[in-house]
Amino acid sequence: MLGTMMEVVDTSVANVSLPHMQGTFSAGVDEITWVITSYLVANAVILPITGWLAARFGRKRFYLGALALFTVASLGSGAAPSLPFLIVMRVIQGLAGGAMVPMSQAILLEAFPKEEHGKAMAMFGVGVVFGPIIGPTLGGYITDTMTWRWVFYINLPLGLLGIVLGLLFIHDPPYLRRPEGRVDYASFFFIALGLGSLEVMLNRGERYDWFSSNFIQTFAWLALVGITLFVWRSLTAENPLVDLRLFRNREFASGTLLMFLMGFGLYGSFTMLPLFAQQLMGYTATWAGLVLSPGGVASLVAMAMVGNLIGRVDTRLLVLVGALFNIASLWLLQHINLQVDFVYLMLSRILQGFGLGFLFVPVTAAAFVRLTPEQTGQGTGLFNLLRNEGGSVGIAISATVLSRHVQLHHAHLVERFNPFNPIFAERMTEVSHWLLAVSGHDGVTSQRLALGLLHGELLRQAAALAYADVFWMLSLSFIVFIPFIALLAGRPGTSDPVVH
Secondary structure, rough: HHHHHHHHHHHHHHHHHHHHHHHHHHHHHHHHHHHHHHHHHHHHHHHHHHHHHHHHHHHHHHHHHHHHHHHHHHHHHHHHOOOOHHHHHHHHHHHHHHHHHHHHHHHHHHHHOOHHHHHHHHHHHHHHHHHHHHHHHHHHHHHHHHHOOOHHHHHHHHHHHHHHHHHHHOOOOOOOOOOOOOOHHHHHHHHHHHHHHHHHHHHOOOOHHHHOOOOHHHHHHHHHHHHHHHHHHHHHHOOOEEEEEEHHHHHHHHHHHHHHHHHHHHHHHHHHHHHHHHHHHOHHHHHHHHHHHHHHHHHHHHHHHHHHHHHOOHHHHHHHHHHHHHHHHHHHHOOOOOOOOOOHHHHHHHHHHHHHHHHHHHHHHHHHHOHHHHHHHHHHHHHHHHHHHHHHHHHHHHHHHHHHHHHHHHHHHHHOOOOOOOOOOHHHHHHHHHHHHHHOOOHHHHHHHHHHHHHHHHHHEEEEEEEHHHHHHHHHHHHHHHHHHHOOOOOOOOOOEEEE
């Protein structure tokens, strides 16, 4: 769990520090965002093959090696003398961090019997769900009070503690065997090409106006070709790097689909709400993070409850409750405006955080209930890959909807921005007279300044309406989510594993 929280927190904690890194290295916006893109690309590439790597090198050795590499790369990131060096360290962090999360999940599933998988996934969920919530708060506080370098240095004591605990308590299961035959390098190349290109496309798509850009078109084709060849190779190779036949299992396939949809809504809202608070409401990075933090506490409470209910209450009912809480949360956010207060935003996050506890734990437990222990390592890699890709798609589409709908609402509102509108004329007169009284400018200059102030307010109103549209769109992911709940096993603790 410690390794998982380190990795998930690190995915979001650096975001709020990007402007400070940009100043340190005198970098442009396109250059500094590679600090995030490089991490996500490396993370996506390693996730699906972690099961194979763990079998080849031993789960304990592989996990501890990844944790040690992540810790060293954190030190290198904090001490980075240049932007290229920082990006290289972030690639290493992404590779090591992407390996730690599925291995942590596999280790917990191995340590608990099937009837207690709910409790195991509640522990794992603390890192996965709580991490993105405290990440922006922690990053904002550290950046505001120290320097951005400490965003990475905080990983050092946690990493060392995790290594010591791993050496003492983690053991390889007896069934884990080294894969036979030659290494399928073709599959590794195809998956690196496909998922790496997909992450670049999703991360840069909105900035380059999606498919109107040759850059995005190129990476879209590379992603399509790479993923297609990887699927073909995985289904036809004698010893595939990744066993895609796991998706023949109904519970696992439906669980990963639900996790994709949950990642879409979860990461999209986690990204959009702090932006709304900072850009339109004037919150600092720390206060914007505090909007999210109570939701993390609600998630912890819900996970503790659900961990004890799994096996006694139908899993599908628990998941339905979680989906309804998330729909209610996003319904509140659909009605935000520029007069909304801190308590309203925090309440929406508490509802979503509580709902996530009812989603993550039972969905995860149900997804793995019919996998054999030998399949768990590969399953956790694919499961976490789909969650991360759902998050990447959710963030990318949210950013695009926000950008396009700001323009749409601006065009609609500016139609009323004329002297023939009595409300506009009245406000224009009020602001002009006020500026004339306090600024000392002449009447013409005061009118021009008043027009600029009113247009600035119009832009804020258009942006607020666009954010509301984004939250409406994100709520659709949880509405689509509901029909697939029926495909899950009713009580994970009572199902028998598939026998091969």
